[in-house]
Structure formats: structure tokens, C-alpha cells
Amino acid sequence: MLYARRAWIVLWKDLLTERRSKESLNALLFFTLLLLFLFQFALGPDRDRLRAALPGLLWLGLVLAGLLGLGRTFIAERDNDCWEGLRLTPGDKSAIYLGKLLGNFILMVVVEVLLLALFGFFYDVDIGPALGKLSVVLLLGTTGLAAVGTLFAAMTAQLRARELLFPVLLLPAQVPILLATVSATAAALDGQPLAEVSHWLKLLAGADVVYVAIGIMTFEFILDV
Amino acid sequence: MSEHVEMTRALGWLALIALLAGLVAGFGYAPREETQGNVQRIMYLHVPSVLTAYLAFGLVLLGSAAYLLTRRAGWDRLAASAAEIGVVFTAITIVSGSIWGRPTWGVWWTWDARLTSTAVLLLVYVGYLLLRAMVDEPETRARYAAVVGIVGAANIPIVHFSVYWWRALHQPAAMLGPGRTPMPASMQMVVLVNWIAFTLLFAYFLSRRLQIARLEESA
Numbered sequence: 395m396l397y398a399r400r401a402w403i404v405l406w407k408d409l410l411t412e413r414r415s416k417e418s419l420n421a422l423l424f425f426t427l428l429l430l431f432l433f434q435f436a437l438g439p440d441r442d443r444l445r446a447a448l449p450g451l452l453w454l455g456l457v458l459a460g461l462l463g464l465g466r467t468f469i470a471e472r473d474n475d476c477w478e479g480l481r482l483t484p485g486d487k488s489a490i491y492l493g494k495l496l497g498n499f500i501l502m503v504v505v506e507v508l509l510l511a512l513f514g515f516f517y518d519v520d521i522g523p524a525l526g527k528l529s530v531v532l533l534l535g536t537t538g539l540a541a542v543g544t545l546f547a548a549m550t551a552q553l554r555a556r557e558l559l560f561p562v563l564l565l566p567a568q569v570p571i572l573l574a575t576v577s578a579t580a581a582a583l584d585g586q587p588l589a590e591v592s593h594w595l596k597l598l599a600g601a602d603v604v605y606v607a608i609g610i611m612t613f614e615f616i617l618d619v
Numbered sequence: 620m621s622e623h624v625e626m627t628r629a630l631g632w633l634a635l636i637a638l639l640a641g642l643v644a645g646f647g648y649a650p651r652e653e654t655q656g657n658v659q660r661i662m663y664l665h666v667p668s669v670l671t672a673y674l675a676f677g678l679v680l681l682g683s684a685a686y687l688l689t690r691r692a693g694w695d696r697l698a699a700s701a702a703e704i705g706v707v708f709t710a711i712t713i714v715s716g717s718i719w720g721r722p723t724w725g726v727w728w729t730w731d732a733r734l735t736s737t738a739v740l741l742l743v744y745v746g747y748l749l750l751r752a753m754v755d756e757p758e759t760r761a762r763y764a765a766v767v768g769i770v771g772a773a774n775i776p777i778v779h780f781s782v783y784w785w786r787a788l789h790q791p792a793a794m795l796g797p798g799r800t801p802m803p804a805s806m807q808m809v810v811l812v813n814w815i816a817f818t819l820l821f822a823y824f825l826s827r828r829l830q831i832a833r834l835e836e837s838a
């Protein structure tokens with residue numbers, strides 16, 4: 395109970411500061427909009443080509459947004475000298491990880507909702523019929539992305555080469571998530587039932603469990619006790 | 620200390636002899652493969668090096684987990700040394716596979732399942748080494764690297780399955796994989812000799828690298 399409350403306090407603190415400063419969210423939303431334009435410029439005006447590349451672009455956009463957004467997870471603590479405060483928190487440190495993870499998850503989901511709407515608007519894709527299936531894929535994929543991202547963000551927050559190391563560590567670890575989500579998203583947009591890609595969803599779920607479990611187990615070592 | 624040096628030296632000679640034996644076996648004893656010709660002999664370098672790389676990454680996981688549990692610097696040295704050697708052997712695997720692929724498949728690189736997952740493996744552990752290079756404080760470096768080592772190892776089976784399915788959706792793996800027919804006993808023999816040679820070489824490298832790591836730490 396106390397554990398859940400600790401995680402909740404971290405989450406609530408992050409959501410509150412984010413709501414008041416809107417520092418990450420505003421920049422992320424603008425960034426994803428920019429990406430959308432860049433994809434369009436890179437691939438040219440051909441509608442069919444864009445539509446074929448859509449699942450890949452969507453997830454590439456989310457991963458790139460994740461690199462920016464997740465990488466900032468512990469920046470507030472570092473800049474405001476609150477790292478010691480985190481370290482002095484009594485009890486199991488993984489509660490902090492869970493709180494941060496949930497905060498990142500919520501942040502990413504907000505970005506995803508907007509990105510999906512923009513994709514539908516700019517690229518003329520009918521998201522509506524696939525929405526239910528897409529949200530399953532999105533939630534599973536986001537969990538994996540946020541789980542590893544939060545862990546590595548805590549690690550790189552204190553390092554001098556943070557901007558470089560965070561993607562270098564996170565991207566290879568995200569290969570399975572990217573492969574699974576892009577395949578599943580393609581199937582969902584194609585109108586196929588989710589049962590067709592159940593092996594991908596199982597892989598995503600399995601990967602999520604593994605990543606979150608490792609995060610919970612190893613987070614205290616990153617915080618240094 | 621000197622005993623250790625003696626042992627390392629002996630290991631080195633053993634590895635050298637085994638490698639020479641493997642070379643002679645690969646070019647002299649092993650039969651010429653009928654369809655692929657002499658190119659197939661690359662396998663005697665390719666298969667042992669990938670097996671050695673897996674051994675190395677297994678040791679990275681062992682060293683990482685043991686370090687977090689015991690906080691003894693020796694485990695961190697093991698993980699760091701094994702990771703460096705593992706990256707070298709993974710690179711040898713990919714390069715030799717690529718040289719084999721050029722005459723066999725007609726391209727240097729193809730997004731074959733095994734090729735791709737090996738490449739991802741290389742990226743993961745190069746990231747591990749980059750992290751080590753960028754953290755100066757030894758104790759922090761050991762902790763962070765251990766976490767990355769554990770995440771990396773846990774990711775290997777997930778990467779493997781995802782890449783396999785990803786390719787399986789597009790084209791049957793059998794088309795790209797080396798023939799499914801069982802290998803003749805003489806070829807298996809040569810692979811085995813080379814595998815032993817590579818394992819000895821790995822043990823020698825590891826022993827040397829651990830020595831260097833110890834000297835660096837005491838300096």
C-alpha cells in the first residue's frame with residue numbers, strides 16, 4: 395500500500411509540474427507535427443507511397459518523440475538538485491521507477507493520440523475503423539518503449555554525454571518493439587483481425603513484462619544506494 | 620601474479636596450435652563442398668566465432684548480475700573484458716558472413732533473420748562499450764554497465780524471435796539459410812576443431828584483458 399502510494403506521489407508530482415509548466419508536452423507535440431512534415435518532404439507527394447510507409451512512419455515518429463520525451467524524465471531532478479531527495483526516499487526505490495514510468499506512459503499516450511489524429515488528417519487515412527485494434531498495439535508498444543526508456547533515462551541523466559548515450563542505448567533495445575508494432579499496425583490498418591498478428595501481440599506483451607521486471611529489479615542500482 | 624602470467628602464456632600457445640590445426644583441417648582435411656565450392660570453408664571461421672561471441676555475452680550477463688549482487692570489482696572486469704572480446708567475435712561473424720554471402724547470395728548484405736539479429740546484437744554491445752567509455756567514475760560505470768548488460772542479454776531472445784518473424788512474413792528463411800541437409804561428419808569434425816581453437820583463443824584474450832583491467836585499476 396505504502397509502495398503504491400510512493401509511486402503515486404512521484405507520478406502526481408510529475409503530472410502536476412508538467413501541467414503547470416507544459417514544458418515537455420508542448421515541445422513534443424510541436425516536434426511530432428514537424429516530423430510529419432519532414433516525412434512528407436522526404437517521401438514526396440505520392441499518396442500511395444505515403445500510405446504504404448504509414449505504419450513505419452508512425453512508429454518512427456513515436457520512437458523519435460520518445461527519445462526526446464523519455465530522455466527528459468529525470469532532468470528536473472538533476473537541474474533542481476533533487477537527485478539526493480530521490481536517493482533518500484525510504485523504502486523500495488523501484489516505486490520511484492514505477493511512478494516515473496507511469497508518468498512517461500501517460501505523456502507518450504497523449505503524444506500518440508495527437509500523432510494519430512494528425513496522420514489521419516494530413517495523410518488521408520481512415521483511422522476510425524482500426525481505432526480499437528490500434529489502441530491495443532499502441533498501449534503494448536508504449537509500455538515497452540517507456541519501460542526501457544525510463545530506466546536508461548535515469549542512467550544517462552547524470553552523464554555528460556546524455557544526448558548521445560540515451561539513443562545509443564535505447565534504440566537497439568527497441569528493435570523488437572519496433573518490428574512488432576509496425577507489423578501489427580500495418581495489419582490493423584489493413585483491416586485484418588488482431589488474431590492474425592497475435593504472435594506479435596504476445597511478443598510485445600512478453601517483452602513488456604521482461605522490460606518492466608528488469609526495470610523494477612535494477613532501478614535501485616542506478617539510483618545508487 | 621606470475622603464475623597467472625605463465626598460465627596465460629600457455630593458453631596463448633595452446634590457442635595458436637589449435638588455430639593452426641583448425642586452419643589445416645579447414646583447408647586440407649575438409650572436403651570441397653559440391654555446390655558452393657571453396658567459399659563454404661568460411662563456415663569454419665563463421666560458426667566458431669558466433670559461438671564464441673555467445674559465450675562472451677553469456678559471461679557479460681554473469682559478470683553483470685554477479686557484480687550487482689556482490690559489488691566486487693572483479694565481476695565488473697569480467698563483464699567488461701568479455702563484452703569487448705564478444706564485440707570483436709560478433710564483428711568477425713558478420714564480416715565473414717558477408718564475404719560468404721557475396722558469392723552465394725550475390726549481395727554483401729541482406730536482411731536475413733540471422734544476419735539481422737546478429738547485427739542488432741553487435742549494436743547492443745557496442746552501446747554497452749560506449750557507455751563504459753563515457754562514465755569516468757569506476758563504481759558508477761560498473762553499476763550502469765551491469766544494468767545495460769542485463770537488459771542486453773534479456774533482449775537477445777526477444778530480438779531473435781522478432782527478427783525471425785519479421786523475415787518469415789516476407790520470404791521463407793530456407794531460401795537464404797545455408798542448406799538444411801545434415802553436414803557430413805568430416806565437416807562437423809572441422810567445425811569442432813575450430814570451435815575448440817576459438818574457445819581457447821577467447822580464453823587467452825579474456826585472461827590477457829583481465830590482466831590489463833587489473834593493472835589499469837591498480838594504476
